[in-house]
Amino acid sequence: MLRSRLPRSSSSLLGIGIGALIFLSKYRGKRLISTTAAPDLVCLLKRCFDLNHIFQTHGYMVLRGLDQDNLLLSRFISATSSLGFSDYAYSVFTHKTQPDIYLYNTMIKALSQSHTHSAKEAIFLYNRIRFAGLRPDTYSFPFVLKAVVRLSAVKFGTVIHSQTIATGLDSQVNVVTALIQMYSSCGCVPDARRLFDGVRFRDVVLWNAMVAGYAKLGDLDTARELFDRMPERDVISWTAVIAGYAQMSLPDEAISLFRRMQLEDVEPDEIAMLAVLSACAQLGALELGEWIHNYIEKHGLYKILPLNNALIDMYAKSGNITKALEVFQSMKHTSVITWTTIIAGLALHGLGIEALDMFSRMERARVKPNEITFIAILSACSHAGLVEVGRWYFNDMRSRYGVEPQIEHYGCMIDLLGRAGYLQEARELVRQMPFEPNAAIWGSLLAASNIHCDADLGEHALRHLFNLEPHNSGNYALLSNIYAALGRWNDSGMVRKVMRDTDVKKMPGGSFIEVNNRVHEFNxxxxxxxxxxxxxxxxxxxxxxxxxxxxxxxxxxxxxxxx
Incomplete structure (x- = not known):
């Protein structure tokens, strides 16, 4: 509990929450003290950790009249919002009789960083600035544009852009940067590029915004071209391109750029590590992943939750499930993503029973599973051959857990039934699906028909795959193998002939090997x-x-x- 010497004074109760009202009721009729207590307020705000602390600190302010100071009230609103109590902060703001532009900006910033509903409130509050007889400044625009990005409200973003021109602030670097980030995040990269090209003086933040815009769009060639042209780079510059490569399934390029980043003595931060760990997981680069883990420990990087989740994913996909479990067990705070990642990792290693036990632990920890969790669960059942358990989870997803089955769940269930030999049930489930079967669904049936030598089912699946992915040589090869296993050599040869006639090229085999923290690919x-x-x-x-x-x-x- 926060402790402070409370004066025997009183003040107006406008804008005070219920908790603060109860707190202040003990001190009615007592004298107001001046704002010389402001330094103590700053110390109190740093020690706030929950809503009761916020109530006490607010009461402390009102008793001394500190809530009448816009600067101090702005600090209180910022601290309250950062703890997740933006509704309370907004309530306090709305009771302020004469907020200045600084206070407006603080509240807009707080709301734009919160949930979607608060982002709408941020835009509403921005529109009130002019009605209050004030004028947006170089901070108002970047803050409200963050809310625009959260809502993907590009039309309103263009309105704000025109207002920056009307106020003559469109040439300010932080305003232009915010506009570029807004257009890029909303998919309007050409508009962002026009702004970028029109700026005469560019700092590293402006360059980063443009590079990140192209990287998020998937245009990595342009992102890299801009990156290489940058007069100076910081860790954000490197991270934007590394993350772009990882997201576009180009892990070799991501890791290569990370190595160049090290050679140029740029210290990676948590976000950079998160991006390169994703690339390691894609490549199965265990040695490099372990080096990154040791680097994190050695340099005392803050282990944000997504970073720990990425470590679990990297170890699991790189073959070291024991280390993945160690990271999981060492975590003090977990999320549904954490549990889902470790369950999926166990399933990937064929540890179906252990994955289901982990799910039971997740339920006991009262963490609600999501749709991705059930993909991992059904995958675990498939690897362990637990047909009855898989049926139970699939049938109870909606009723017990409130998760609506999606096409991915149907795919997992069809794969489970097919692997176990329940081919007719799998085929019937495809017919009952409320979705149009995709290539993954028919591919599962084709693979099952190959395992159990069911040529009729294989032909049925391949007819659909002809239309969905006509140039996938693996589909033809599977059916040819089914015919060969049944001694139907003419049919097997006919499938190969169809491949030649339709110019379907067989994909070359390949492998990866990691030597001295470097992954080599051979095809x-x-x-x-x-x-x-x-x-x-x-x-x-x-x-x-x-x-x-x-x-x-x-x-x-x-x-x-x-x-």
């Missing part, structure tokens, strides 16, 4: 690796030794030689 017939000649020489030597002992196996060297 059949690809000679682009810088050390190809040396690798080929070593593999030929190994093959020669294998022949001497009577063991010959076609491996990567054979694919390379046949290129």
């Amino acid at each position: 059949a017939g690809d000679k682009s690796h810088p050390q190809f000649d040396r690798l080929y020489e070593v593999l030929c030597t190994v093959n020669g030794h294998s022949k001497m002992v009577g063991h010959v196996q076609k491996g990567w060297w054979w694919w390379a030689a046949s290129a």
